[in-house]
Amino acid sequence: MNLVYNVVFFSLAVFASAQVPSKCGAPSSYPHTQIEDKYMKQGVFRNGEKVLYRCAEGYTQNSGVRSIKCHDGKWTQLTMKCEKKNCGSAGELFNGYFKYMGTLFGNKAYAVCNEGFTLKGMEYRTCKDSGWIGEIPTCEEVGETQVVQAEVTCPAPSVANSVKLSETVSVYSVRESVTLVCSKGFLLTGAQQLTCGPTGQWQPELPLCLPSVGEITCNVPKAQENRLINGLKPVYRSGDSLSFSCKDLYYLVGSNTVTCGVEGKWTHSLPRCKMIKCPILNITNGRTSSWHRRPGSDVTISCSKGHLLKGAARIKCSRSGEWMEEIPQCVLEGGEPQVVPAELTCPAPSVANGVKLSEAFSVYRVRDSVTLACSKGFLLTGAQQLTCGPDGQWQPELPLCQPSNDIIESPKPDGRCGVPPYLPNAHLSDCCRAQADLGPGYQVRYSCALGYVRVRGTYYSTCVSGRWTPVTLRCKLR
Template sequence: MYVLTGKSCGYAGDLLHGQLHYEGNSYLGEKVYATCNEGYTLKGQNYMICQASGWTGEFPTCEGKPCGSAGEIVNGRFVYSGVEFGDTATAVCDEGYILVGEVRRNCMSNGWDGRIPVCEAVDCDDPPVVTNAEMKGPQEPPYNYRTVISYQCRVGTLIGQKEINCTKNGTWSTPPECHENICLPPNVTNAFWMRAQNQFFQHQDTILIECRRGYVMNGPNSITCNNDDQWYPRLPECQEILCPPPNVANAFWRAQNQFFRHQDTILIECRLGFMMKGPNSITCNNDGQWIPRLPECRRRPRRQPYRRG
């Protein structure tokens, strides 16, 4: 509201993004003219008249000049804060594309400044070389976004994803490794194997294990180096051959052991009043048995009293 003081309309107000220009001292019949700053256009009548009731006419406004579209970006787009003077349009590329040019355009009094940028496809460098692996896929650049390279191990086992791809950042995803499978010599106590005593064994190497004399095998005698660096199916054990004390009634021997080892030999004697049938010397065999066989201690026959006829 504008108040008339005496014969003057006084101050007309502030014009956003523009200025008001007075003809004189705002007396009756005088005009005030509106002009807009650069980049803005006047909406409505460009002046008001001082009358008895005050300034007449609609108060002018200054609106930003429209710039419209900032343009089309192949494989990208503009994100707008608005499309009038002072607004901005920010270029954003689709995934897998990189911006070439200015990222932002400004709406000026004569339209958008700068040029429309370009979104170029991301390229990756040559794919990484994986030791002991063959590479399948494009053999020559360019390696564009989402290009896929696969690997196959010539030696060893593939650890990781067999395929890699050119990422949106222009780098390759993590390549796999070809792990050369090796097994350490089998740790089987009291055993040996009929093969060169290698420091390492490779994948699918197979060896035959034998127990030393006096031991018997528990488990497989053939083992293979598996792809997890372990022997398959499992390592055997070589258990010592033991014979129990001989079960001979009415007999004794000097060594009162709980068990006897392979090739232990003992001499058996019969108790008083018994006589031996069989060998008096027996040996613990490699199958846990006594050889040649256990003797017997039989009671001696009583002598018949002599009778005269």
């Protein structure tokens, strides 16, 4: 009786273990959010494991829950919504008032004194994650002796692929306006009319003239049996994105996210799902009962005449694509095992300050692919997707994760700043490209390069105490 009970119990345990839910790959990206740093380097997550998100810089949570959960090989949907940070009032200015350019993250509030009073202190405050930064200035009564300051002016606005409708001059006085339109074949993104502000900067910020894409659309991806697509809809226009995942026992080859480009083509290429398989068994002086290499399949090994089996006669392929037992060998009776040539593989790619977006393994077979990204504070230089080549080397060569412009050089003793920091996918306005030694308080402006659009951050960097303030502007391919 006990024997029957034990057999039944063992059978149920084996059945239950075979039903263990699959693991999840890298979590999806959501607008205005970031995955908590501690999860960035983890490529595979267990069933039931949670991942936490936070709102991106300049945004605050206004609803939903900030976690998702791995359930049966799929991630639950993130319900957290983030809205742009609102700083509210910039404070009370006695004998004056604040003139707001807005109260959201990145906006400025300029201090204006009443007639008969002069400003002492910072001319404006800026809305940041922590609230309004910069001390509140004071408005002091005008004395008999005053220092006459130079007139504030704005340089002629420089917008690539644009023309000015109003009269063109080299400099503009405060409160003067100019109207812009784009050249043929380009569309205006931003304000058409600009006004010279009290700080010598155009308000609102300079617009962009981007290539006109009209109604260019991308083809709807064809359905594949083992590929799952999130975000399906009838028409995909430039800028629309799709995310992909695979069904159980399949892995993704290619990028898990693609975007419809300005030429009506998906970038990156559409990924595909390949079945997880264990490595090919090459048994010298032996043979296998079958060529099956799918997860859950069993293979029996037998040796040729005159040879003995060293190791397990039956091995099983795991759900992760690895043989669960050590590969056996066929040895001569009374002799040592013969050398078995190893299967050609690529080691897991190692990129300093990089993380893997696709499922992570210790080794990869020929034609296997992996997708890489850089940790926060670093930018990718080189290919994002790599493929294991027939020589056991990654193709193309491994990329680099280089520090972003948030790492600023040491300050100069005279308070002047050197060349403004480099920003990927962006360029400086015409005023600053040829100047290499700018003084304290000088402000430079960046613009996204042609074909790229702003996703977050501000356009300006200021020379303060011999350092350029960090540029938070980030541009992506339109």
